[in-house]
Amino acid sequence: MGLIGPNSICKIQMAKSKNFIPKPVYPGGSKAMNAFVKKHLKYPESAKKAKIEGTVRVNYSLDQSGRVIKVKAVEGPKEGGLREEAERVVKMLKFDVPKERKMRVQYHQHLDVNFKLPKPKPKSKVKSTTKISYTIKPASKTDTGLAPSGRKESQNDRSNDSTSTYSYIINW
Numbered sequence: 001m002g003l004i005g006p007n008s009i010c011k012i013q014m015a016k017s018k019n020f021i022p023k024p025v026y027p028g029g030s031k032a033m034n035a036f037v038k039k040h041l042k043y044p045e046s047a048k049k050a051k052i053e054g055t056v057r058v059n060y061s062l063d064q065s066g067r068v069i070k071v072k073a074v075e076g077p078k079e080g081g082l083r084e085e086a087e088r089v090v091k092m093l094k095f096d097v098p099k100e101r102k103m104r105v106q107y108h109q110h111l112d113v114n115f116k117l118p119k120p121k122p123k124s125k126v127k128s129t130t131k132i133s134y135t136i137k138p139a140s141k142t143d144t145g146l147a148p149s150g151r152k153e154s155q156n157d158r159s160n161d162s163t164s165t166y167s168y169i170i171n172w
Contacts, residue, residue: 022098024066024107033093037113040089047080048117055114056086062107066095069106077115086113133167 026033047053056076063069071090073083090111097107 021103021105024062024095024097024109026093026095033111036093037089037111040092041113041115042085043115043118044081044085047077047082047115050080051117052077052080052082053116054082055112056082057110057112058086058090059108059110060090060093062095062097062109064097064104064106066097068093068095074110076113082115086115089113128171130170131167132170133165136164136166138163 026036054077056073058071058073060068060072061070068091071087073087076083076086090113095107
């Protein structure tokens with residue numbers, strides 16, 4: 001029974017027309033769209049101060065040319081300005097819409113925008129301080145206590161000695 005009947009042709013046409021209306025795509029795919037959102041997203045200062053994190057779901061509509069025309073944040077933290085920032089970034093998106101059958105269609109999609117507080121920068125190590133002190137005595141005397149002339153050292157010789165004390169403080 002190798003004949004193709006009318007029911008077989010109808011099934012083949014339905015399989016072909018599964019994507020009757022082609023969906024818009026972001027140039028470069030989802031990775032490029034995520035990179036765009038990450039690049040343009042600015043964490044609101046009020047949300048940073050209040051330590052607000054979360055995921056904002058944004059519903060948006062595209063016109064036939066791929067421009068975002070309607071934006072509404074429907075889920076996510078209401079305070080801190082996260083919804084407004086997510087809407088601002090989604091409005092900047094531009095999609096490629098395949099042109100087929102010359103139809104003018106609006107597309108409705110959603111995007112989840114994640115807000116996560118930046119990790120605090122590690123504190124710098126505690127500076128340590130080292131103090132070095134040393135004293136320099138003149139080298140004209142020998143270890144035996146004899147004066148340079150070879151005679152025993154007297155009290156007057158000791159008073160004429162000039163010693164120097166130095167101190168260094170090293171911060172590191």
